[in-house]
Amino acid sequence: MSILVFTLILLLGAFAAGLLGSLTGLGGGVVLIPLLTLIFHVDIRYAIGASLVASIANSSGAAAAYIKEGITNVRIGMFLEIATTTGAIAGAVLAVYTPTHLVAIIFGVVLLFSAAMTVRKKNEHADTQSDNKLAKLMRLNSSYPVKGEIIEYKVKGVPGGYLLMTLAGVVSGLLGIGSGALKVLAMDNVMRIPFKVSTTTSNFMIGVTAAASAVVYLQRGYIDPGIAMPVVLGVLGGAFVGSKLLVKINTKWLRLIFSIVISALAIEMIYNGLMRNL
Amino acid sequence: MKKLFSKTFWQERDVEMFIGQQLRWGVISASVIAFIGGIIYLYSNGKGVPSYTEFTGAPLYVRHLPGILHGVFQLDGMAIIQLGVVVLLATPITRIAFSVLAFAMEKDVLYVIITLIVLSVITFSIFSGFGG
Numbered sequence: 001m002s003i004l005v006f007t008l009i010l011l012l013g014a015f016a017a018g019l020l021g022s023l024t025g026l027g028g029g030v031v032l033i034p035l036l037t038l039i040f041h042v043d044i045r046y047a048i049g050a051s052l053v054a055s056i057a058n059s060s061g062a063a064a065a066y067i068k069e070g071i072t073n074v075r076i077g078m079f080l081e082i083a084t085t086t087g088a089i090a091g092a093v094l095a096v097y098t099p100t101h102l103v104a105i106i107f108g109v110v111l112l113f114s115a116a117m118t119v120r121k122k123n124e125h126a127d128t129q130s131d132n133k134l135a136k137l138m139r140l141n142s143s144y145p146v147k148g149e150i151i152e153y154k155v156k157g158v159p160g161g162y163l164l165m166t167l168a169g170v171v172s173g174l175l176g177i178g179s180g181a182l183k184v185l186a187m188d189n190v191m192r193i194p195f196k197v198s199t200t201t202s203n204f205m206i207g208v209t210a211a212a213s214a215v216v217y218l219q220r221g222y223i224d225p226g227i228a229m230p231v232v233l234g235v236l237g238g239a240f241v242g243s244k245l246l247v248k249i250n251t252k253w254l255r256l257i258f259s260i261v262i263s264a265l266a267i268e269m270i271y272n273g274l275m276r277n278l
Numbered sequence: 279m280k281k282l283f284s285k286t287f288w289q290e291r292d293v294e295m296f297i298g299q300q301l302r303w304g305v306i307s308a309s310v311i312a313f314i315g316g317i318i319y320l321y322s323n324g325k326g327v328p329s330y331t332e333f334t335g336a337p338l339y340v341r342h343l344p345g346i347l348h349g350v351f352q353l354d355g356m357a358i359i360q361l362g363v364v365v366l367l368a369t370p371i372t373r374i375a376f377s378v379l380a381f382a383m384e385k386d387v388l389y390v391i392i393t394l395i396v397l398s399v400i401t402f403s404i405f406s407g408f409g410g
Contacts, residue, residue: 059370
């Protein structure tokens with residue numbers, strides 16, 4: 001296989017990753033890393049670098065669309081970014097001391113968790129009763145529009161959410177993914193932020209978190225131009241088409257099928273990690 | 279630019295639209311640069327064999343900005359692609375910098391500080407030398 005053929009096939013693969021990532025809300029990285037390592041037999045370190053770049057492309061592209069709707073809570077995002085960026089740098093440093101087969105196993109476990117998160121029950125309703133002092137102090141409570149009505153919501157579990165976000169940052173820095181699933185878990189289940197707000201806010205944060213560790217990976221040579229080029233172009237194209245399709249199709253079945261595929265990939269990653277093939 | 283510093287511009291939440299625009303331009307210019315670099319890269323290396331099974335790391339000169347810029351001036355495909363990557367990495371970081379300004383205009387001191395902390399964490403990561 002020549003570099004030209006490799007680039008073209010990778011471009012198609014990245015397009016599919018971006019498309020599925022934006023339709024399911026998981027981001028491109030979770031598909032990209034198994035694709036690169038299991039199918040193209042690319043070293044997992046190159047895959048991590050490529051996936052980080054894809055996460056930033058995906059997040060910035062989608063954030064430009066979401067921010068207009070005014071449901072992203074920029075204050076929650078910014079406050080929690082202190083946690084995710086410090087975590088991300090710690091994760092990127094940790095990655096040097098983590099053997100690659102262990103990285104593959106951890107990746108598989110996070111992948112299984114992400115698959116479960118895509119089919120879970122969502123926190124649709126706003127909490128209007130909570131009286132969290134820290135949330136008040138940090139001015140995290142806000143409102144968002146639902147069918148033309150403005151709904152107020154109150155945030156709770158701020159310390160727990162912050163801790164979980166630090167973990168999300170470490171995972172993101174270690175594995176090179178956006179770890180959107182962990183971010184949504186922290187905001188949905190711990191802080192009780194309504195689903196629509198937590199999804200867009202998580203997306204807002206992914207780009208910044210990934211940029212914090214991507215700089216370290218760039219200096220370390222994990223980001224190779226020959227892989228980065230088709231990945232950036234493919235993922236962006238796929239994410240763009242995905243965002244246009246998203247309003248037209250029902251993603252319920254797609255999410256279910258996707259989480260089964262993801263689980264299979266996860267098990268294969270764990271198996272290969274245990275066999276020390278990766 | 280005059281519009282950027284007027285009071286009403288920030289109060290009317292146009293600032294969010296502005297940030298949205300900035301993100302879109304960042305992503306578009308990054309992909310255009312990567313595409314141009316990609317054409318040059320494929321033209322000169324397309325017939326070679328990809329070697330990513332063993333990790334050797336990207337060429338040394340594309341791991342830091344001075345090396346990348348030097349390569350760009352020599353129309354090196356890899357360096358141009360990497361410049362696109364750098365623009366992409368800079369996009370969310372620039373967004374944070376604009377948010378400092380936006381919170382300052384809203385006179386929200388607490389969030390000016392929080393945003394500055396985030397910005398300094400990222401700056402620390404750039405200059406820490408963790409990348410080795």
